[in-house]
Amino acid sequence: MPDRFAQKLLTWYDQHGRHDLPWHHNQNAYRVWVSEIMLQQTQVATVIPYFEAFMARFPDVQALASAPVDDVLSHWSGLGYYARARNIHKAARQVVEEFGGEFPEDQEQLESLTGIGRSTAAAIIAQAFGKRAAILDGNVKRVLARYHAIPGWPGQTKVLKQLWQHAEEHTPDERVRDYTQAIMDLGAMVCTRSRPDCQACPVQPGCTAYAAGETGLYPGSKPKKEKPEKTTWMLILEDREGRILLERRPPSGIWGGLWSLPELDPAYGTEELQEACQQKLGLDCAEPELIAGFRHTFSHYHLHIQPARLTVTGQSSVADSDNQRWLHRDQALTAGLPAPIRTLLTQPEQNALL
DNA sequence: AAAACGTGGTT
């Protein structure tokens, strides 16, 4: 029995879907891949300018593979989830070395590439190769959770398994490319998180949640947890030439691999800052000047950032290396900084804690 | 299995 779900969706898509997003033009596996990675947990409007700039700088997988990772990171600066940038660079090299520069069309081989999971692999297969594969992103989860009234939070394995099951069932053999885009568009434009426009929905007649008047119950919400509060010193170390010291952050953890300001343990008191700079960095500094601290909220904790400005008085004993660089402000801003650090350096007053 | 991983928009 043919699945009417897909047919109705496709008819709706022809009239109302989004047909000209940047990655729909000159569509190939590389462009689909880059867009899919950028779009992970990131809204379309946010991605568009990043996608355009990224494509201009890295037009194909060879260009990306042969670029320095710092170039990739700087193009990712402000997008968040920087593991994606490290992974996309690594995966580009995998494609060149293990697959001769051509993306494999096989789901399992695609998933062997760093940063490509089940849904992203399926998106590439469907969008770039036009072959049947089921995706399950946030939009599809919402549509299917409502259509089939699946209780529970999709983060639970049991719920996720059911959703994948339905995603597979609904995916048609024909027009997979359009279907994949259609179901995401439906979730983004009609079956929205709040106030879904059920009157405009092509699959409303079969929707279990709508029939019960309970679209608001699906998908189940994530259990909430307390966000821990953390604190750190952020040092704006300025030498006699007006340059600022940047440090590369560790490859894992928050802002992994990005350039940022040197941090110091919050256990140090204000009066111990000078000494700590001498001990940990070998830098002689004048009295620290505290500037407006602020709280930055991540998805899983709050971070109190307390910036301190210190002028380096002696000869700088820190030479440029792979992990430390002295840069003038303008250069520093092009280095690929985390968004809050960029704000701190450009408009420190904006963060002021009241 | 659950936590980690960012930022900006929406409510």
Added chain:
DNA sequence: TAACCAAGTTT
């Protein structure tokens, strides 16, 4: 103001 969360994957 702050919770909630978006074209998820990795550990």
